[in-house]
Amino acid sequence: MPAVLLETNAEISDPNLLGQELSKAVAKGLSKPEKYVTVSIRSSQTMIRAGNPSIFAFIEIRSIGGFSLPVNNTLSTTICEILSTYGLLKSNIDVNFMDISPENWGKHHGTFG
Numbered sequence: 001m002p003a004v005l006l007e008t009n010a011e012i013s014d015p016n017l018l019g020q021e022l023s024k025a026v027a028k029g030l031s032k033p034e035k036y037v038t039v040s041i042r043s044s045q046t047m048i049r050a051g052n053p054s055i056f057a058f059i060e061i062r063s064i065g066g067f068s069l070p071v072n073n074t075l076s077t078t079i080c081e082i083l084s085t086y087g088l089l090k091s092n093i094d095v096n097f098m099d100i101s102p103e104n105w106g107k108h109h110g111t112f113g
């Protein structure tokens, strides 16, 4: 399932709501069913950026395919928009897109490869 891993030193007022918003946005952005999307949020973490503990968020999206320049641009913009409603500055958010090969995604039956 596409996985969304969010780390931030911000305090998130309603992490479950944020998780649901991210889940929908990533499912739509990747054109994959939301039932395959997992979101993990780590807020109030110790994070240092440019040598300072300024408020920041780092998001990693892992998926078996589905990425492209237009998809990533839209996802990045949408995610920054969502996080800005939780008080994060859009300029203080980084998003990484990790295209995982099927053989590198394990499951009880082995891998998706």
Ligand SMILES: O=C(O)c1cc2cc(O)c(O)cc2[nH]1
Residues within 6 Å of the ligand: 001, 002, 032, 036, 062, 063, 064, 065, 105, 107
């Ligand atoms: O990235 C995907 O499309 C993907 C990953 C993944 C993992 C999983 O456990 C599933 O059941 C489906 C699936 N799709």
